[in-house]
Amino acid sequence: MMSTDDFSVTEHVELTHKAGCNLNDPSLVKTLCEQATDAKGWIEAQIGQGFNLKNNTQGYWYTGGGAGFFAALKQKIYEHPNIELMESYTVFKLLSDNGCQGALAVSSGETFAIQANATVLATGGYAGIYTRHDNPGNPVGAGISLALEAGSIVRDMEFVQFYPLGLAEPSLPTFMAFRPFPREAKVINIRAESVTEKYLDTDDLNEAIGTHRDKFSQAIEAEEQHGPVKLDLTNVNWDHLDHWFSLQFLTRYNFPWQTQPAIISPIAHHTMGGIAVDEFGRTSVKNLYAVGEVASGLHGANRLGSNSLTECLVFGKCVGVHAAEQKSPTVNEINFSKNFTSEKRPGSENLEKLQQACWKHLGLSRHASGLKTMRSVLESLEVQKNSRLESAHQIAVLVALFAEKRKESRGAHFRSDFPNLSDQQNHSLFVEKRDGNIVFVKSPESKSS
Numbered sequence: 001m002m003s004t005d006d007f008s009v010t011e012h013v014e015l016t017h018k019a020g021c022n023l024n025d026p027s028l029v030k031t032l033c034e035q036a037t038d039a040k041g042w043i044e045a046q047i048g049q050g051f052n053l054k055n056n057t058q059g060y061w062y063t064g065g066g067a068g069f070f071a072a073l074k075q076k077i078y079e080h081p082n083i084e085l086m087e088s089y090t091v092f093k094l095l096s097d098n099g100c101q102g103a104l105a106v107s108s109g110e111t112f113a114i115q116a117n118a119t120v121l122a123t124g125g126y127a128g129i130y131t132r133h134d135n136p137g138n139p140v141g142a143g144i145s146l147a148l149e150a151g152s153i154v155r156d157m158e159f160v161q162f163y164p165l166g167l168a169e170p171s172l173p174t175f176m177a178f179r180p181f182p183r184e185a186k187v188i189n190i191r192a193e194s195v196t197e198k199y200l201d202t203d204d205l206n207e208a209i210g211t212h213r214d215k216f217s218q219a220i221e222a223e224e225q226h227g228p229v230k231l232d233l234t235n236v237n238w239d240h241l242d243h244w245f246s247l248q249f250l251t252r253y254n255f256p257w258q259t260q261p262a263i264i265s266p267i268a269h270h271t272m273g274g275i276a277v278d279e280f281g282r283t284s285v286k287n288l289y290a291v292g293e294v295a296s297g298l299h300g301a302n303r304l305g306s307n308s309l310t311e312c313l314v315f316g317k318c319v320g321v322h323a324a325e326q327k328s329p330t331v332n333e334i335n336f337s338k339n340f341t342s343e344k345r346p347g348s349e350n351l352e353k354l355q356q357a358c359w360k361h362l363g364l365s366r367h368a369s370g371l372k373t374m375r376s377v378l379e380s381l382e383v384q385k386n387s388r389l390e391s392a393h394q395i396a397v398l399v400a401l402f403a404e405k406r407k408e409s410r411g412a413h414f415r416s417d418f419p420n421l422s423d424q425q426n427h428s429l430f431v432e433k434r435d436g437n438i439v440f441v442k443s444p445e446s447k448s449s
């Protein structure tokens with residue numbers, strides 16, 4: 001089966017494993033690549049609208065279909081008779097006793113118990129533990145913390161993808177400048193030298209962003225020691241603006257792009273670590289599922305660009321079908337019991353100190369001494385129970401532990417004191433919580449039915 005007319009399943013599998021430095025779970029990769037076309041067709045048929053295909057020569061899969069697609073999807077969800085939406089609820093605990101039986105959530109100061117035969121976590125990743133990131137809503141890996149507390153196995157937390165071209169102009173918000181750019185676009189250092197030519201042996205900015213995302217980010221960080229690094233679009237022919245959505249997007253921001261290079265710096269963009277799952281999204285806790293960026297195993301040590309939305313589609317469908325089949329005689333119908341007693345409420349503490357420490361010590365480049373400092377920062381931080389800070393803190397502890405354990409550089413994880421790949425570490429790392437302590441374990445064993 002072909003993934004697109006000019007991009008085969010075999011190529012998609014190979015590229016995904018190559019990007020993930022062979023830490024990907026082969027069964028997840030196989031499922032993704034074999035089912036991508038069908039899942040895309042299925043969702044398009046449901047919604048009555050198509051995705052935009054990104055048919056470029058690097059073999060990337062399709063990207064989001066834009067606002068229209070998501071508006072239509074949302075409308076479909078609102079109209080579906082079997083879906084009851086509970087918006088503005090924050091889940092702060094999973095009900096887990098011999099498997100997962102639902103969750104506790106808070107909304108407008110009230111706490112609710114939601115019982116369920118099957119619980120699916122789709123709470124996103126943890127790029128929000130870093131000062132500079134481009135994820136909407138500041139995600140701090142809440143779902144991963146909840147699942148860990150409930151007994152789930154968590155994997156590969158050291159792997160955080162940084163995107164090289166994050167805007168860092170003081171007058172502009174932090175956002176990603178996405179490709180493709182016209183050929184004349186360059187990233188330049190303080191001496192106006194091309195950073196891609198100097199470090200990556202290519203003058204093709206699109207190739208550098210597509211295939212060398214981690215090395216390109218490290219190159220920018222190295223150049224920043226001497227002065228700001230800039231995206232230079234001054235040689236681009238702006239008469240052809242209608243061909244380049246990337247440029248049209250930039251012009252929404254008030255900056256003289258045509259005459260002045262703009263300061264850029266890497267940003268945390270995507271997180272590969274998370275809850276260990278199988279191809280049905282089953283976690284190691286019975287009746288608990290995970291899908292999307294909260295789940296881990298598909299991308300290995302780094303994510304192939306554009307595989308995430310495909311992941312959400314393919315595994316969203318697998319998980320939905322499987323979870324819907326779960327019938328547990330011990331669990332009641334979904335039931336909202338108002339004012340469920342709990343002193344624990346999610347708060348909204350200032351995460352700044354933690355984010356800065358994560359940026360400095362768990363960012364693009366890690367080193368034993370920085371990881372040691374990080375540990376003392378984490379120990380000294382006062383954390384309020386069931387707050388966003390508690391989730392962020394738990395995730396930072398995990399990233400630090402995994403980064404310490406992986407004494408090599410692989411994919412998105414770079415250790416300046418261990419800059420090479422190690423054959424001995426050609427495997428994923430897994431943890432679980434036992435008696436309140438995080439311990440490394442061999443590999444997950446699915447306990448879901």
Ligand SMILES: Cc1cc2nc3c(=O)[nH]c(=O)nc-3n(C[C@H](O)[C@H](O)[C@H](O)COP(=O)(O)OP(=O)(O)OC[C@H]3O[C@@H](n4cnc5c(N)ncnc54)[C@H](O)[C@@H]3O)c2cc1C
Pocket residue numbers: 062063064089090091092122123124125134135136137139142143176269270291292293294305306307308309310312
């Ligand atoms: C700027 C940008 C551009 C990207 N471009 C692409 C692209 O072109 N192609 C591609 O494939 N991927 C792309 N990605 C990656 C992709 O968008 C994400 O990986 C994907 O959207 C993750 O989806 P998700 O459903 O797992 O998580 P999210 O979309 O993050 O959704 C998680 C949801 O869970 C909610 N939530 C979290 N915690 C709780 C809680 N405790 N209780 C209740 N709700 C909670 C959040 O509020 C949020 O609504 C991009 C990402 C970014 C940031």
